[in-house]
Amino acid sequence: MTDRRLDAQVRIVGSGLLGASIGLGLSAQGVDVVVDDASPATRALAIAYGAGRAPAADDAPGLIVVAVPPDVVAEVVARELERFPDALVTDVASVKHAPLEELRARGADLSRYLGSHPLAGRERGGAVSARADLFVGRPWVLAGHPGISYRRAAAIEDMILDLGAIPIEMDAADHDRAVALVSHAPQLVASLLAGRLRDGSGAALGLSGQGLRDTTRIAGSNPELWVQILGANAAEVAAVLRPLRDELDTVIAALEDPDAPDSRRAIAEALVAGNTGVARIPGKHGQDKRYTALVVKIDDRPGQLARLLTEIGEEGVNMEDLRLEHSPETKVGFAEISVVPEAAHRLAEALEQRGWTLMEAER
Amino acid sequence: MTDRRLDAQVRIVGSGLLGASIGLGLSAQGVDVVVDDASPATRALAIAYGAGRAPAADDAPGLIVVAVPPDVVAEVVARELERFPDALVTDVASVKHAPLEELRARGADLSRYLGSHPLAGRERGGAVSARADLFVGRPWVLAGHPGISYRRAAAIEDMILDLGAIPIEMDAADHDRAVALVSHAPQLVASLLAGRLRDGSGAALGLSGQGLRDTTRIAGSNPELWVQILGANAAEVAAVLRPLRDELDTVIAALEDPDAPDSRRAIAEALVAGNTGVARIPGKHGQDKRYTALVVKIDDRPGQLARLLTEIGEEGVNMEDLRLEHSPETKVGFAEISVVPEAAHRLAEALEQRGWTLMEAER
Numbered sequence: 043m044t045d046r047r048l049d050a051q052v053r054i055v056g057s058g059l060l061g062a063s064i065g066l067g068l069s070a071q072g073v074d075v076v077v078d079d080a081s082p083a084t085r086a087l088a089i090a091y092g093a094g095r096a097p098a099a100d101d102a103p104g105l106i107v108v109a110v111p112p113d114v115v116a117e118v119v120a121r122e123l124e125r126f127p128d129a130l131v132t133d134v135a136s137v138k139h140a141p142l143e144e145l146r147a148r149g150a151d152l153s154r155y156l157g158s159h160p161l162a163g164r165e166r167g168g169a170v171s172a173r174a175d176l177f178v179g180r181p182w183v184l185a186g187h188p189g190i191s192y193r194r195a196a197a198i199e200d201m202i203l204d205l206g207a208i209p210i211e212m213d214a215a216d217h218d219r220a221v222a223l224v225s226h227a228p229q230l231v232a233s234l235l236a237g238r239l240r241d242g243s244g245a246a247l248g249l250s251g252q253g254l255r256d257t258t259r260i261a262g263s264n265p266e267l268w269v270q271i272l273g274a275n276a277a278e279v280a281a282v283l284r285p286l287r288d289e290l291d292t293v294i295a296a297l298e299d300p301d302a303p304d305s306r307r308a309i310a311e312a313l314v315a316g317n318t319g320v321a322r323i324p325g326k327h328g329q330d331k332r333y334t335a336l337v338v339k340i341d342d343r344p345g346q347l348a349r350l351l352t353e354i355g356e357e358g359v360n361m362e363d364l365r366l367e368h369s370p371e372t373k374v375g376f377a378e379i380s381v382v383p384e385a386a387h388r389l390a391e392a393l394e395q396r397g398w399t400l401m402e403a404e405r
Numbered sequence: 406m407t408d409r410r411l412d413a414q415v416r417i418v419g420s421g422l423l424g425a426s427i428g429l430g431l432s433a434q435g436v437d438v439v440v441d442d443a444s445p446a447t448r449a450l451a452i453a454y455g456a457g458r459a460p461a462a463d464d465a466p467g468l469i470v471v472a473v474p475p476d477v478v479a480e481v482v483a484r485e486l487e488r489f490p491d492a493l494v495t496d497v498a499s500v501k502h503a504p505l506e507e508l509r510a511r512g513a514d515l516s517r518y519l520g521s522h523p524l525a526g527r528e529r530g531g532a533v534s535a536r537a538d539l540f541v542g543r544p545w546v547l548a549g550h551p552g553i554s555y556r557r558a559a560a561i562e563d564m565i566l567d568l569g570a571i572p573i574e575m576d577a578a579d580h581d582r583a584v585a586l587v588s589h590a591p592q593l594v595a596s597l598l599a600g601r602l603r604d605g606s607g608a609a610l611g612l613s614g615q616g617l618r619d620t621t622r623i624a625g626s627n628p629e630l631w632v633q634i635l636g637a638n639a640a641e642v643a644a645v646l647r648p649l650r651d652e653l654d655t656v657i658a659a660l661e662d663p664d665a666p667d668s669r670r671a672i673a674e675a676l677v678a679g680n681t682g683v684a685r686i687p688g689k690h691g692q693d694k695r696y697t698a699l700v701v702k703i704d705d706r707p708g709q710l711a712r713l714l715t716e717i718g719e720e721g722v723n724m725e726d727l728r729l730e731h732s733p734e735t736k737v738g739f740a741e742i743s744v745v746p747e748a749a750h751r752l753a754e755a756l757e758q759r760g761w762t763l764m765e766a767e768r
Contacts, residue, residue, distance in 0.1 A: 161612050175764055181612055212608060220609030223601065228620045231598045233679025234652050235591055238645055240682050245575065246583030249524050249544055250686045256619040257591045258686065261679035269673045276663035282601055283657050287650065289597050294646050300639035310632045316596025316624035319603045323613045323621070337533060345718045351711035366727045401533055
């Protein structure tokens with residue numbers, strides 16, 4: 043509670059998932075949060091959930107967070123800049139170049155505007171889905187521009203840190219290119235793939251597995267919101283999808299003539315490219331390539347895993363990741379311990395000396 | 406142990422993930438399982454994991470399960486049919502029409518062959534990833550054909566039920582059309598999308614979120630295996646991808662001219678179609694339904710996780726699964742602990758009393 047950096051009244055305009063989550067997170071740390079929304083009912087709901095308090099005549103926000111749909115971001119930011127001439131204003135829309143240009147065209151005071159974008163969300167929107175920890179550990183882009191006063195902008199970074207997120211400075215155009223690649227194009231591809239399922243028989247759909255569920259999960263997203271996001275970042279998204287379409291054409295041609303000399307190679311190249319691409323995603327995704335995995339056999343007895351981790355600690359090795367593999371019917375399990383490659387060999391020897399059984403880690 | 410239906414010696418040819426998992430599951434129920442593999446080292450590993458025993462001269466299998474790569478399925482099935490003239494033979498390859506036709510062309514005794522396909526798997530292959538419960542609750546297709554004697558085929562259904570899977574009868578061609586839609590085309594689409602990530606900057610990839618991870622997860626699959634699968638089901642996969650390509654063309658055209666009268670509608674239609682399609686996938690998305698997940702915040706300090714697991718043990722709760730989520734840039738991580746639903750509430754309270762911070766599990 044006492045560690046918070048932010049020391050200003052915060053006004054949140056738009057109390058959907060993001061606005062309400064910011065309000066919840068800041069309110070929990072004792073910040074004076076004012077919640078506003080074009081819809082009184084939506085605002086009342088967010089306040090009832092604990093996102094903040096209703097506006098008052100003498101509000102004097104130091105920081106304003108505009109969390110409204112992309113299509114109206116620039117309009118609302120411009121209005122807030124005018125209404126509160128001492129406040130710093132940010133927005134949290136997932137497109138950053140178009141709102142900045144629109145504000146510039148409107149002649150808004152850009153020295154007090156710094157757009158931002160928290161890379162966080164949930165499938166379900168609205169204040170009912172809000173959570174104070176939505177941003178913990180997530181990147182939060184600050185889309186810098188030449189007009190901003192960075193001394194004034196410190197409050198935004200304070201807020202991001204108070205919410206547990208990681209501030210990342212990025213030019214608005216670079217940001218839009220990045221999210222086209224890692225978010226907007228994947229959204230459309232997932233939607234197009236899921237759209238194919240309309241044609242399937244019930245028996246076919248009955249064979250669905252986790253792979254299909256994962257691949258199409260984000261196809262459940264809100265179309266109204268995504269039409270706005272994709273429309274505002276259309277050129278960058280198209281630039282990702284065009285080469286994908288060309289590679290899809292190549293793969294379809296290969297599948298239509300699978301015995302042609304180059305067909306298997308064409309399909310293999312697409313699969314290998316996928317391996318290469320997915321390995322570039324940082325963080326936890328299957329197995330992290332930066333680390334070496336040791337697979338240790340553990341009995342399915344209470345305390346076995348705790349003992350293993352204690353002993354790894356005693357060896358002075360930092361465990362970077364851990365996965366459990368076990369089979370309820372076999373009374374045996376495996377702990378896959380990821381460590382830096384330099385430590386792997388020594389740790390393996392030490393664990394074997396301590397009586398653990400290590401298995402060959404495949405892949 | 407005593408409830409099992411299968412009452413025959415089972416010979417498993419090919420001891421990768423599927424073969425070894427079948428062996429583990431049947432061995433745990435007391436079935437006499439013989440494990441064979443073209444590679445003696447692979448066979449030895451599967452036997453060491455408990456998948457069964459080595460072949461002997463007087464083996465008399467009643468049921469043979471061929472679990473080898475798709476390209477050699479028909480050849481190995483034909484050889485096993487000849488070598489064991491009293492045995493029923495099945496295979497577990499993910500394509501069913503091509504092997505059947507090849508066996509027919511070879512003049513194999515189809516009255517003793519019934520192809521099958523368990524819809525189960527893992528990202529990682531090999532006996533080291535095998536688990537006895539891999540098939541529990543999963544569909545397992547029996548690809549019937551006019552030549553099979555259904556009275557003889559009962560042993561296959563017994564095995565499927567003993568492994569906890571759900572037998573589904575389906576014509577080989579219908580099966581191949583179904584898996585093209587729910588598995589093979591999604592694999593290629595995920596690979597093509599992940600392939601785009603090769604071009605992204607490190608900063609762009611740093612903005613990756615769970616949506617991208619999910620959408621591209623299966624792009625980490627084994628290219629050698631998938632080239633075989635896709636080659637064997639090429640026409641059906643192409644039939645799914647062609648209309649997807651046409652819709653992708655429409656979406657790209659709309660993005661290239663986002664202010665044209667029909668552009669927003671075209672994008673919205675693709676998104677709404679995705680909503681409709683994903684809603685057709687049966688079952689719920691996400692984690693294992695048998696367990697409830699508790700997400701516990703842990704500091705990135707040595708011994709923290711060991712202490713957590715020790716304390717869970719002290720509470721007398723059996724941990725069914727464990728996943729770690731952590732962000733290298735924040736000194737904080739999350740342990741997702743899966744427990745039986747009956748124990749979840751009590752454990753959550755106990756951990757909070759012990760000073761741990763629990764997060765809402767859903768995201």
